[in-house]
Amino acid sequence: MSTITTQDGTQIYYKDWGKxxxxxxxxxxxxxADAWDAQMVFLGERGYRVIAHDRRGHGRSSQPWDGNHMDTYADDLAELMNKLDIRDAVMVGHSTGGGEVTRYIGRHGTSRVAKAVLLGAVPPLMLKTAANPGGLPLEVFDGIRAGVTADRSQFFMDLTTPFYNYNRPNAKVSQGVRDSFWLQGMMGGHKGLLDCIRQFSETDFTEDLKKFDVPTLIAHGDDDQIVPIGASAMLSSKLVKGSTLKVYPGGSHGLATTQADEFNADLLAFIKG
Incomplete structure (x- = not known):
């Protein structure tokens, strides 16, 4: 397996395909990283170098007890970009990964970045606060923590239903997609995955978004049951100067999988544009 070792000794797994x-x-x-396979093969076959890593605490990367923090996630990504000497990159982040990309740009700038894509991303802030009344209440995230703690295997399988909008009328349910989600979740470390809940829900990315100075696509399903569009993409698109907002009618949180052909075409068009 391809890995880098970060400054604090954490091994980060990555795959690096194509040219x-x-x-x-x-x-x-x-x-x-496997969640991006549909996009990586599609772009790799069209002449792009595609790179994805497993975040610390997730997948095939190390499972440290400490350091599971959004700043560290962004710094791990920066170390990977530096060690692979990646330049003129298009950075694409989904959900928590969208927060990771946003914090990366906030902390490390865009000297290696040509464009950015935030898909179903958590910025600017998921948690409901006095200043963010459209967010989700803390009880929602406490419920996620409780579910993961009590029986994360069952919780991950159950989560696939709202994640892919499999509870909507006429939804075409794929047990294979559900099994893949479950498997990826179970590969992660219990402690790191628990820590990450606070990171994706309580991190405020407002100031990071204001530092974007590259063309940015903000894409979101308007029926996203995990990261509601009103408190995320609609606000982020106002904070990122000159960004392009793409709304997928009826789109789920997992539209990169359920609407891969459509999203891939839009992603390619944005990269080429």
Whole structure:
């Protein structure tokens, strides 16, 4: 397996396929780099170098007890970008990975970045606060913590239903997609995955978004049951100067899988545009 070792000794697994302009992917919780396979093969076959890593505590990367923090996630990504000498990159982040990309740009700038894509991403802030009344109440995230603690295997399988909108009328349910989600989640470390819940729910990315100075696509399903569009993409698109907002009618949180053909075409068009 391909890995790098970060400054604090954490091993980060990554895959690096193809040649050409690099497209760097950051996955959502509780998944792995494998969540991007449909996009990586599609772009790799069209002349792009595609790179994705497993976040610390997730997948095939190390499972440290400490350091499971959004700043560290972004710094791990920076170490990977530096060690692979990635330049002129298109950074693509889904859900928590969208937060990771946002914090990366906030902390490390865009000297290696050509464009950014935030898909179903958690910024600017998921948690409901006095200043963010459209967010989700803390009880929602406490419920996620309780579910993961009590029986994370069952929780991850159950989570696939709202994640892919399999509870909507006429939904075409794929047990294979559900099993893949479950497997990716179960590959992660219990402690790191628990820590990450606070990171994706309570991190405020407002100031990071204001530092974006590259063309940015903000894509979101308007029926996203995990990261509601009103408190995320609609606000982020106002904070990122000159960004493009793409709304998928009826789109789920997992539309990169359930609407892969449509999203892939839009992603390619944005990269080429």
């Amino acid at each position: 050409g302009q690099p497209v760097v992917f950051s996955h959502g919780w509780p998944l792995t």
